[in-house]
Amino acid sequence: MAVPSSVSCSTSESESGVRYVREQWAAFQNSLLESAYQVAREARGLLDNGLGEKASRLLTDYMHDNSAEMLTRLGRMLKIFVDGS
Numbered sequence: 001m002a003v004p005s006s007v008s009c010s011t012s013e014s015e016s017g018v019r020y021v022r023e024q025w026a027a028f029q030n031s032l033l034e035s036a037y038q039v040a041r042e043a044r045g046l047l048d049n050g051l052g053e054k055a056s057r058l059l060t061d062y063m064h065d066n067s068a069e070m071l072t073r074l075g076r077m078l079k080i081f082v083d084g085s
Contacts, residue, residue: 017081024077032066 039062046055 021077024073028069028073035062 039058043055043058046052046058
C-alpha cells in the first residue's frame with residue numbers, strides 16, 4: 001500500500017502521519033466490530049450445546065487471526081515511517 005505523498009515519514013507525530021495511521025486502522029477496526037459479535041454468538045451457541053472445547057478453539061483462532069493481521073498492518077506502517085519506503 002502506497003503512502004500518500006502528503007504523508008511526512010520523517011516525523012510520526014505530524015498531522016499527516018497521524019491521519020494516515022488513523023485511515024489505515026479504520027478498516028481493520030470496522031472489520032473487528034462487524035465480526036466480533038458474530039463470532040461471540042457462534043461461541044455462545046457452542047457453549048450452550050455443551051461444546052466448550054470447540055467454542056474455546058473458535059475464540060482462540062479468532063483472536064490469533066486478528067492479532068496476526070494487526071501485527072502485519074503495524075509492520076507495514078512502521079516500515080513506511082521508519083524506512084520511508
